[in-house]
Amino acid sequence: MEAAAISARAVVKSFGVGDARTLALKGADFRAVEGELHLIVGPSGCGKTTLLSVLAGTLECDQGEVSVLGTRITALSNAEVTRFRRGHIGFIFQQFNLIPTLSLLENVSVPLLLQGAGRREAEAKAAERLAQVGLSGRERQRPSQLSGGQQQRVAIARALVHEPRLVICDEPTSALDSVTGHQIMDLLSGAARAPGRCVLIVTHDPRIYGYADRISEMEDGRVTAVHSGESLSSFIHAATRS
Numbered sequence: 001m002e003a004a005a006i007s008a009r010a011v012v013k014s015f016g017v018g019d020a021r022t023l024a025l026k027g028a029d030f031r032a033v034e035g036e037l038h039l040i041v042g043p044s045g046c047g048k049t050t051l052l053s054v055l056a057g058t059l060e061c062d063q064g065e066v067s068v069l070g071t072r073i074t075a076l077s078n079a080e081v082t083r084f085r086r087g088h089i090g091f092i093f094q095q096f097n098l099i100p101t102l103s104l105l106e107n108v109s110v111p112l113l114l115q116g117a118g119r120r121e122a123e124a125k126a127a128e129r130l131a132q133v134g135l136s137g138r139e140r141q142r143p144s145q146l147s148g149g150q151q152q153r154v155a156i157a158r159a160l161v162h163e164p165r166l167v168i169c170d171e172p173t174s175a176l177d178s179v180t181g182h183q184i185m186d187l188l189s190g191a192a193r194a195p196g197r198c199v200l201i202v203t204h205d206p207r208i209y210g211y212a213d214r215i216s217e218m219e220d221g222r223v224t225a226v227h228s229g230e231s232l233s234s235f236i237h238a239a240t241r242s
């Protein structure tokens, strides 16, 4: 069997208390394989962002077990999870989460600085990544000077700059035009297809289904189907025909 990059079992997560309680994950099982680009799809509100946050260790689940790259993160302390995440995970948030007071170069340097890199080395690598996403010449600008699609590309550069083994993205192409969307997906595919690596993407965008090695479908707080091989081809065919 292929090596698991992520394995999550019976994950439960609720928000709020009493009448306002929402059960966002209702015993979700999930598995992603090393060397693959894996998509998660499903209707709005079904728990996709919540699942990604639990897998990335930015949100603690109420019940269940989560292993990422061979480490059982549900058994770690908060400080240990933070250290693990900084070392191994790049995260592209649905809302980009750029730091408004920092330049683009500084924003993209952050993951390297957190790992202890020197400023000059970090900024050189950050500049390279900004060039890869088509933003050369804008290094000194602030996020507020950019369009939504450009901000999204900065977030992608930041997620890839420290070459993490796992890249997790919430809707990475939502604000991008078709050409830029395909450039970004080529970058993300490259980041996925190496031993010990994996890219996990939540998307509503059928234009990128063709990049997937595997697609998990979610509904109402659970993973309800997983497609790879022939079942993936028929899933993509059905989704892109309509």
Ligand SMILES: Nc1ncnc2c1ncn2[C@@H]1O[C@H](COP(=O)(O)OP(=O)(O)OP(=O)(O)O)[C@@H](O)[C@H]1O
Pocket (backbone or CB within 6 Å): 015, 016, 022, 023, 024, 042, 043, 044, 045, 046, 047, 048, 049, 050, 051
């Ligand atoms: N911080 C929060 N506080 C309260 N409820 C939340 C919170 N985050 C998510 N929820 C609820 O949990 C459920 C799942 O939300 P989630 O954001 O995971 O959905 P999603 O599949 O990512 O949706 P979308 O496609 O619209 O981004 C929703 O009912 C949502 O209202």
Ligand SMILES: [Mg+2]
Pocket (backbone or CB within 6 Å): 048, 049, 050, 094, 170
């Ligand atoms: Mg979401």
